[in-house]
Amino acid sequence: MVAQDIPLVGGGRPLALARWLLVVAMMVFAMVVIGGITRLTESGLSITEWKPVTGAIPPLTLEQWQAEFESYQQIGEYQQVAGPAGMTLGDYQFIYFWEWAHRLLGRLIGLAFALPLLVFWMRGMIPAGYKPRLLALLALGGLQGAFGWLMVRSGLNTEMTDVSHFWLSIHLLTALFTLAGLIWTARDLRALPRGIGPARVTSLGLLVALMLFVQLLLGAWVAGLNAGLASDTWPLMQGRLVPEADWSRGALWAFTSDPYWLHFLHRWWAFAVLAVLVVLARRLRPLDRRASVAIHSAVGVQILLGIATVMTGVDLWIAVAHQAVGALLVTSTAWGIHAVGQRR
Structure with missing residues (x-):
């Protein structure tokens, strides 16, 4: 009805x-x-x-x-x-x-x-x-x-x-x-x-939101510094798992401005975000199956597009799709956190 x-x-x-x-x-x-x-x-x-x-x-x-x-x-x-x-x-x-x-x-x-x-x-x-x-x-x-x-x-x-x-x-x-x-x-x-009253942010929802925020911040810095071009291979960078970064200006500069280090953080923090989003999606299954499917789909496609963006040397339309699905991931995550925190 x-x-x-x-x-x-x-x-x-x-x-x-x-x-x-x-x-x-x-x-x-x-x-x-x-x-x-x-x-x-x-x-x-x-x-x-x-x-x-x-x-x-x-x-x-x-x-x-x-x-x-x-x-x-x-x-x-x-x-x-x-x-x-x-x-x-x-x-x-x-x-x-x-x-x-x-x-x-x-x-x-x-x-x-x-x-x-x-x-x-x-x-x-x-x-x-x-x-x-x-x-x-x-x-x-x-x-x-x-x-x-x-x-x-x-x-x-x-x-x-x-x-x-x-x-x-x-x-x-x-x-x-x-x-x-x-x-x-x-x-x-x-x-x-x-x-039904306004939804609240649960402890799980807050954790997911904070971890996704860090990933989005890293992605924005990678884009702003053209750090996606720091490597066109995956999973290794420069033939190694952990790339050489410039630590001569201090750890703060490396964590906020070094293209190689930010690229490395962005590509691997994605899997930590994947883990908490899977937990959120599983919690959602009995509450709102559509939100659960949306989160699973968005995060899976987003990781594949991220890898494709790297391996194609930041192809324009693949990179645009990566940003677009990132926005869809934010949308589906907000939907999921809301569903978990809804006062029923």
Whole structure:
């Protein structure tokens, strides 16, 4: 029997809100995928200014394109990498498109969240206790945009040829945390008409979330430092299990900035995450079999794609698929942790 979206006692249309949040979650997922393409095609620094309104319109004339290209030519990425490689205006237009599309989708997500939220609020459709959570999700979206610009700005000088991998990780992890929050809130709202209260985070759920967070952080640093290119073999690196890393700058630098060591940590921490996700999935089987299957499927495909990304020398579309399935893994894990912690 399909649940009807009838108003709750005291007001609220939880199923309508849940459907809206799931649509926004799909848009955030697309944002993560396009962000991966932007990163892998070295497109992130192609637009050197942040224009929240007028920036939604790309250059329309040859003169406007030349002006944008000249601005790009002032930064280190062009002077040290793209320029010596012989970048043409057509090449620049290709990377400009991906960064523009990434920013445009960010604007559309903001509108898709803020405008319906205002309508739901004014019509009294938000159930009691959910307004602060929805405002927090709106604030996360705003922070995501700010972190994105701070990330881009970190690479806009003549010395840098890329953005800071620290800012890249903050930008990506904020998006994934927002995605998990949208899924969690939507599932709370879907359960509300059946008299089921908000889910809690269990000790198992917290352990899984923390271990997955570490893996996502390592993955973001690997992407930001192009550390996926540190090895094209698996399971060995440089013909050995543990690669040679630069420890001369101290352990802190090695654990946060050495490409070989981060690549090594990312590829093997994945199996620790696999173990706890299997435990979570098995716990889910009698509670929500679909969530269990989703977690098993996502983590299995993700590990295979990670290995394929390494062995193909970071092939563009395999690496994009790796990031996309990573976002699906976050989604299925949030679903699973929610199901385990639901107050029945």
